[in-house]
Amino acid sequence: MKNFMRPSFLTILALGLIAGSVAQAQVGDGKPDPNYAVPERLDLQYALGFALDNNFAIRQAKERIREQEGVVLEVRSSQIPNVDASGGYQRNDEEIGNNGRDRAWSVNITARQVLYAGGGVRAGVRAQQLALDAAVLDLQSVINNSLFEVRTRFYTVLVNRERIGVQEQNIDLLKRQLQDVKNRFDAGTVSNFEVLRSEVALANAQPALITARNDYRLSIEEMRQALGFMTANEENMTKIPEFVGTLEFVNPVTYELRSSLSTARENRPDLQRLEKLLAAAEQGIIVSRSGYYPNVAAFGAYDWRMNSTGSSSFSNARDGWTVGLQTSVNIFDGRATKGRVIQAKSFLEQTRLATAESQLAVDVDVRRAISTLQQSTELAEASKKVVEQADEAVRLANARFSAGTATQLDVLTSQVDLTTARINQLQAYYSYNVAAAAVRRAMGLADELRPVSELPPVTK
Template identity: 30%
Template sequence: MRKQLLAGGFALSAFLIALFSFGQSPSPTERPTASPTPILVSTSTPTPTPTLTATISPNESGTVSVPSTLGASPGISPSPSATPIAVQAAALGESDLGWSEKGAPVFRLDQAVVTALAQNPTVLQALEEIRRTKGVIISIRAEALPQIGPSFTWGWTDPNLRQNATGLTTFSGGGGGGAGGGGPGVGAIKNLRSDIAYNVKVTGSQLVFNYSTFRAIRGTFFQRDSAYFALRNTVDQTIANVKTQFYQVIVNRELIVVQEESVNLLESQLKDQQNRFEAGTVPRFNVLQAQVQLYNQIPQLIAARNAYRISVLQLAKTLGLDFNPARGNAAPLRAVGHITYIPRKIDLLAAIEEGKRNRPFLKQARANVLNAIEQVHVAIGSWLPTVNTNGGGEWLSSEFNSSFGDVSKGWLTTVTGSWPIWDSGMAWGKIKQQRALLSESEITYDDDVRQVELEIQQAVSNLAQNQESIQATEKNLETAAEAVRLAKARLDAGAGTQLDVLNAQVQLTTAQSTNLQALFGYNSSLAELNRVTGMQSTYTEQFDSIAPHATKRSTYYTGSDVDARGRPKRNAGFQTTTTTTTTVSEQP
């Protein structure tokens, strides 16, 4: 029995020795040389002193940041960083971003909005449009106000021309008419008229009645109101654009951190596999696989840096910042802040009604409708008479003396009127045109109401989608971070494979990017919701000083219970009546 056990043990030992010899790595003389490690330019900010890396549990922050460990011990896997992504993004330097932000103006979100409202070209153009409409009001109103002006005429005629025009007259003397008498006397009649003539008038004109002019003046006030509401609409759009672009800059900066973390981990994995390969514990395939994964990740980091720079340039353009040649390729600004998630409950029906009442977009459409009504009356005025009056004083020089004391002076008064009794249908044609334009403006208003409803529903839907995405990705972040930790631990213990670590890291990078995009989508959707509901009052109050008084009246109430002209609807409210008719055919 002992002999059998001894023989069996000896045979088992021989089998294990043979198996171990078969599984050994090749000799150093036969080992191929591994490819060089790809070098990533500036994956982290260089500092003169070493940075201490603390360890955290994967569920402490929801993200895992892995620094470069090219100089670390080959047998130790890098530990996750305790620094949140937002803090790491704020600490990125020139080598990480691809340009220098030193000396660039720093903007927070509120500062960026205020700067855009002061310098954005679209806002400035809207302000100039208000000034233009005020000029239109002045010019049209002047047609109905008195107009006074002097006129002066002065003329000089050569006396020779006046004498030739008068001619000569021959007459005889009073003595005897014999041969010894005096000869005939020839005398010329002297021209006593003055060679200088002048005329001075001071006249004034006043429009007494013109229906078209009076209604045109009313129309200019609605044009002014429309320009003001266009400004408010532009301001709301600019605020939403600044917020969205500002959030995009912050997200793109944090995405750089995510991509750097992934690259750093892949670098450490490549170094670890090279060390294991040199020790003969893994085949060369593991090294090549790590290299391919790293090379595939580096372009994504490069693209993230470029996306960040482009988003900064777009924000600078929206803020109205000019290009500074002295800075060259440096950043025009630096956005400071981070994206937060603050849940917000939205009542769709209340939001739609609030949007209808607050949106300057609808109030501008209402002003256009009211202006179109006035233009119809302007066309009707072509049928009515026009009455004007003129009056003033005149100073006329004397024909025989140019002295101002001998002038003739007096008053002039003229009343003129006209009434186009028959114009071959010209006035009627104008009326039909303006009525058609009025109908178009009312149709546009109704469509704008539906557009507001659509925009609010879209914003609420996008907000709900991003809110659900945030909740889903936050849970996935913890799971992905834990998966990376376990995969690395299994690899260090020899129970896992390198592919498990690489796949887990890819999933973590995807989860972090998805979470950041969801945060950006939520905040940008919130900014859009504030725009479409007209809730940007925090920033638009500074334009209240230029608001016409008429814009604050009930004339521009645009709730659901009024039509395009502001008249109460017959069937106001959200009630909908549906009538269904069913026809039944009897078969013979």
């Protein structure tokens, strides 16, 4: 059983920033370079570090944060003085001018500061700041999901590579069996039917190998998509790295359901994001209600004006200060404010329902992940014994066949059983590794990245 402490929001934000710095230290400045070369060796940690900076979902989430930062700046502009300048110049016929003046110009600089707006300005800023916090949490959620996908794709490459090895071993066994039968046929100890049966068994094994090789190729392309790897280099388009790693099943992990559910409710970024949006929706009601209250602002202006005949010298201009207060209040706005309040309350309730729904979905996600992990662990443990027994069965069948106490069908059957057992073991190990990662993702725990100093350098 594993217990986890609840991290603060600042901790989550720091993790996101650290993840970004890891990616930048490994891959660059955050903008993918199409000239990156495919490395000779590719391990899981390298792939995770590369995806942090290049995965398209992560990059879009980062841009959403930048967009929300701009919204916060825009809304905060109402809290500080706004200064604008205006000017004008006109020239007209003296006959229609004022006292025969044929030209006029004016310059005005005005500063305006909102003093009271029914709490709408402050609530609007607070709502957008909460939305920014939600965007940061959304990034953490996207990172967790994207890195989980990278892990899964990497494990898929490994399992498909190992399946090729199993099928090749199976074909090698069948080839040796066919050669042995041919030798026996030449010696007159077996019939031509035994040779034909061995040839058919060898031919039937070929489609599985062809399929395994195709699955391996496709899994590499899916891995490329999960990484966000794009290149303009023709050599990199066909180059395949050596994938480093194996599907292991050593010291299987276990999680206690109650503590896992508690950890998920505290750590899942998507739940924390909804809580931020719920608080922002509450501020939205205040913004809508501000329409019932007057708006009071202070202003100060300085004007330069001149009406003249023939001359437009600044020395003839008149200038001076103007200061004052402005206020406005909606006496009747056609019930528009009431409509906005109703909308804000409904949006708050919808957000509250979405939060409750997501809470239930997270609980189910955790329960499903733990149950799948338990199943995968049991299958992996069972597969170990089956492979040992199947391997021993092949050895005994060959020995008995050589002694004349077993048929060739017994040998072929035992070989098929061994291949099936090995494939099942690979699938069980794959399922276990994916299930263990799925539990961590369901609990909202960050992916286990090695320190920057331990990651391999990116090849350019």
